[in-house]
Amino acid sequence: MKYGVVVFPGSNCDRDAQYALAEDMGKEVIMLWHKDKDLGMFTTDDCIILPGGFSYGDYLRCGAIARFSPMMQSVIEFANKGGKVLGVCNGFQILCESGLLPGVLLNNAHQQFVCNNVFIKTNNGEPLKIPIAHGDGRFFAEDHILDELEANNQVIFKYCDALGNIGTAFNPNGAVRNIAGIKNKNGNVFGMMPHPERATSAALSNTDGKKVFDILGLN
Amino acid sequence: MTYNIQIKVMPLKDLLDPQGKAVLGGLQNLGLTGVADVRIGKHITLQIDAESKEYAKQIAEEASKKLLANPVMEFFEIEMVD
Numbered sequence: 021m022k023y024g025v026v027v028f029p030g031s032n033c034d035r036d037a038q039y040a041l042a043e044d045m046g047k048e049v050i051m052l053w054h055k056d057k058d059l060g061m062f063t064t065d066d067c068i069i070l071p072g073g074f075s076y077g078d079y080l081r082c083g084a085i086a087r088f089s090p091m092m093q094s095v096i097e098f099a100n101k102g103g104k105v106l107g108v109c110n111g112f113q114i115l116c117e118s119g120l121l122p123g124v125l126l127n128n129a130h131q132q133f134v135c136n137n138v139f140i141k142t143n144n145g146e147p148l149k150i151p152i153a154h155g156d157g158r159f160f161a162e163d164h165i166l167d168e169l170e171a172n173n174q175v176i177f178k179y180c181d182a183l184g185n186i187g188t189a190f191n192p193n194g195a196v197r198n199i200a201g202i203k204n205k206n207g208n209v210f211g212m213m214p215h216p217e218r219a220t221s222a223a224l225s226n227t228d229g230k231k232v233f234d235i236l237g238l239n
Numbered sequence: 240m241t242y243n244i245q246i247k248v249m250p251l252k253d254l255l256d257p258q259g260k261a262v263l264g265g266l267q268n269l270g271l272t273g274v275a276d277v278r279i280g281k282h283i284t285l286q287i288d289a290e291s292k293e294y295a296k297q298i299a300e301e302a303s304k305k306l307l308a309n310p311v312m313e314f315f316e317i318e319m320v321d
Contacts, residue, residue, distance in 0.1 A: 080281075081309055088306075117309070124311040131257040160254070161311065194255070 021104075021238070022066040023047050026095065026111075028054045028086050033072035033108065037217040041069075044220040045230065045239065054089040059098050064208075067104040067238050068095050070111025072153070072215060082125060082156045083113035092118060105209045106238060109154055112201070112211035121204055121211045122169070123161030128154070129194025137226075138192050139184070140177040140200045140214055142235060147184040148228040150214035152192055157213040159195040159202075169202055176236065177201040177212055203236075210236050242287050242295035243320040248308045249280035283307055292319060 023041050027034045034051070041047040050061060052068070054075075062068070076085035086092060092114070099105045099120050107115040115121040128134060133155040139147040161169070169175050177200040179191045191198045193213070201212025212232075219229030233239040250256045259277040266274045285302065289295035299317050308315040 080307070084306065084309070116311075124309055126254065126312060127257045129255055129257060131261050 021047065022062060023049045024052045024059065024062055024066070024068045025049060026052045026054060026068065026070050026091050028073065028075035028089060030075045030077055031071050031073035031110070033110075033215065033217060036215070037069050037071045037108070040217040040220040040229065044227075045233070052091055054086070054091045057090045057094045059094045059103075062098065062103065064098070064101055064103040067106060068098060069217075070095070070105065070107040070114050071217075072109030072111060075110055075114065078110075078156075081113075081117065083110060083115075083117040086110075086114045087118040096120060099204075099209050102206065102208050104238060106236065107209075107211040108215055108217065109152075109157075109213055112213055113156065115209060115211045120209045121202055122165050123159055123202070125154075125156050125213070126158040126160050127156050128158055128192075134192045136192060138200075138214060139180050139182055139190065140212075141180045141184050141186070142177060143173070143175075145235065147180050147182055148231055149182075149219070149226055150216055150228055150232065151218045152214045154193070154213055157193040157195065159199045159213070161196065166197055166199075169199075170197075172205060174203050174205065175199055175201075176203050176210060177214070177232075210238075240289065240291075242289060242292060244285045244287055244295060244299045245318045245320055246283040246285065246299060246303055246307060247280060247316045247318070248283065248303075248313050249315075250278060250313055254312060280313070281307075295319070 135153040216229035216232035219226040263277040287295040
């Protein structure tokens with residue numbers, strides 16, 4: 021699997037993603053400038069990463085302007101053809117704004133930017149320690165959409181404690197139903213607030229991020 | 240003809256507005272304890288060149304629906320000035 025990392029003005033985790041994939045995981049990575057359009061070097065078996073950061077200064081709403089960049093038009097087309105797309109943090113916000121994923125990411129309920137390690141888990145998986153760093157991570161969608169997400173197994177990660185107990189006490193931003201990440205119905209577009217690319221190196225004494233790529237089938 | 244249009248974008252009533260909540264705390268600290276609630280949105284002005292007022296309003300509607308407001312979290316109101 022080959023990876024493309026989109027660089028928007030204001031992205032700040034693009035190099036982290038590149039380093040994690042290329043150096044820690046030994047993958048081929050191509051950086052993609054937001055003004056370009058060409059995704060011809062990728063097949064639907066490959067993965068495009070929308071990295072964290074503050075694309076377009078978070079103007080208007082997080083991710084609202086990035087969605088209209090030329091490269092995003094190609095990414096939307098790529099996703100609709102079945103290509104794999106992972107949005108992390110600001111990338112998740114962009115995916116929601118572009119309609120590739122349902123819902124929206126609101127200002128954290130406690131009004132603070134959070135920068136911390138948290139634990140997340142899949143339905144039946146082990147708790148994974150993954151860093152977060154965001155001011156707008158409160159996932160929200162209407163109840164009928166949330167019910168649909170849960171019924172279709174589209175909720176990929178929920179916030180939990182080190183033992184894997186899911187609960188609002190371990191939810192860092194007030195996200196509805198403790199949701200940390202979701203995928204689309206087809207299972208090829210993934211969005212999550214925590215940063216797996218910041219936890220792939222033994223030198224940083226946490227490699228749980230690699231397990232995230234494994235779980236999502238992106239390794 | 241150029242039309243001046245003002246658009247109000249507000250968080251949906253059922254949603255928690257942390258910014259409004261923080262400002263409410265500030266106002267109460269000021270001694271303005273009569274303030275019961277604060278909600279914060281955006282005020283956007285557009286200048287639109289169009290043949291008619293109706294067409295200008297139509298453009299503003301499209302701008303609001305497609306970019307200026309996100310219906311999952313916000314509602315908008317358009318006001319024509321003049």
